[in-house]
Amino acid sequence: MKEVVYSLVKGIIRDINTCTDEIFAEKTMGDGFLMIPKDKTVVSPVNGVVKSVFPTKHAITMLTDKGNEILIHVGIDTVELEGKYFEQMVQNGSYVTVGQPLLKANFDKITEQGYDVSVLVIVLSNVQMRKENLNKEVDGCVPVLTLSDE
Numbered sequence: 358m359k360e361v362v363y364s365l366v367k368g369i370i371r372d373i374n375t376c377t378d379e380i381f382a383e384k385t386m387g388d389g390f391l392m393i394p395k396d397k398t399v400v401s402p403v404n405g406v407v408k409s410v411f412p413t414k415h416a417i418t419m420l421t422d423k424g425n426e427i428l429i430h431v432g433i434d435t436v437e438l439e440g441k442y443f444e445q446m447v448q449n450g451s452y453v454t455v456g457q458p459l460l461k462a463n464f465d466k467i468t469e470q471g472y473d474v475s476v477l478v479i480v481l482s483n484v485q486m487r488k489e490n491l492n493k494e495v496d497g498c499v500p501v502l503t504l505s506d507e
Contacts, residue, residue: 360423362389362403362502363455366395366476369494370501377473386428388486389479390501397461399431399451400498402478402479410460410472411436414443417459418481420470425504426481431462442466480504 376382405421415435442463465473487503
């Protein structure tokens with residue numbers, strides 16, 4: 358079982374260990390990647406079901422078609438904004454495909470408020486992963502993680 362996780366916003370792809378938040382950088386919740394956004398629309402990095410959109414709209418959990426659980430986390434400590442500057446575009450239980458918009462974020466306003474706007478993808482499932490396209494600037498959905506249970 359192999360599954361590809363794609364980039365989810367126009368911007369620069371970085372390894373999760375470069376995150377300014379130690380919990381994410383140390384992979385406490387799981388491994389993954391982050392992106393420095395150059396656009397306001399965050400799209401689905403996988404095909405699957407939206408399990409939950411946090412009430413503050415800054416985080417979404419998804420269950421992929423292959424049964425992997427991922428967390429999409431927009432910004433560091435942006436939970437404190439209580440949903441301000443975020444526009445939710447999917448509902449709990451929605452089926453989405455790669456590239457489908459999940460939310461929009463006003464990253465300029467979030468930055469003005471003093472928050473790190475890194476967009477993270479954390480794989481919560483216990484799987485092997487191979488990373489590619491790190492440190493590249495991308496304009497669309499490109500493969501970043503290949504997950505496998507081998």
